[in-house]
Amino acid sequence: MHEPALLPWHADAWGQLVGMSNLPHAFLLVGPAGIGKRAFAARLAAWLLCLQPRDGQACGSCRSCLLREAGSHPDLFQVGPEEEGKQIRIERIRNLIDFINQTAQQGGRKVVLLDPADAMNQNASNALLKTLEEPAQDTFLLLVSDQPGLLLPTVRSRCRHLSLSGPDATSALDWLRESLSGLPDDQLALLLALAGGAPLRALQLHEQAVLEHLERVVTGIKQLLKDQVSVSVLADRLKSVPLLLLVDWLHDWTLTLQKLKLGLPAECAVADMQPVLGYMARHAAAAELQAWQDWLLQHRRMLLTKANLNQTLLLESLWLHWKRLGKRR
Ligand SMILES: [Zn+2]
Known part of the structure; x- marks a missing residue:
């Protein structure tokens, strides 16, 4: 494959983009997570850098395309956080500005890919603003974001919005x-x-082998509620399940539980959990459910901010809470 593939549900958006007569110098690609915004941005970067684009796409064979495919295009600059979930700091934006101030080495355009743009902290955003206000010749900035609301309004307003949707x-x-x-x-x-x-x-x-993890979690929950496994054994057995994933599942199931508790129809995407939730809805007290949900959200936030958590303690506390929910009355 010569260039990043076009996902079928983005064909219209792509067609409109390459048909633009006047390209803006900064794009903000927004849309839900997991629908292919990054692939779209990579394709856009390829097309902008290609020296002889054909039929609205990069040729895949010019000097620029070959350099890009080799991952060594000197006029393509990618900026992200040092580690997933961390902030993009001002030092990274200063590097970006240095890059913009250089002359294109391949004599064509320069492209900056900033992803996820919403990871920039305040100082980084302020530093970027000046660049957005005074665009450099033949330089394009592609900002990608699932959560554009986190961007400074002044950053947002200086970019052309490109809203992508899922299939x-x-x-x-x-x-x-x-x-x-x-x-x-x-x-x-x-x-x-x-x-x-x-x-x-x-x-x-x-x-991430999520379905295997899920099966182990559901089995573990059933055994926990039947007193076939202790909280600490279960916590240890399921410690390889990504924590954020586990917390998100439990949160989803808690929402289903609350609906069932209120006598509302609620269906769980995980068919095996439906009878378990039905059973728990009959036992859990409404106040306990609310307290549990608060606990869960609080710990989710801590996980997201990479707070220093003792994983063993967290897991034991989590399973103890869950077990109590199913044991009321
Ligand atoms: Zn090319």
């Missing part, structure tokens, strides 16, 4: 089936449900 449920399933040939449809559908319908997120979840 409908059928196209998502078709695409995932093609990407993960051999996986049965019920598993594909479950992956998509766990990913909130975002196909690239579903693919990523598959790569």
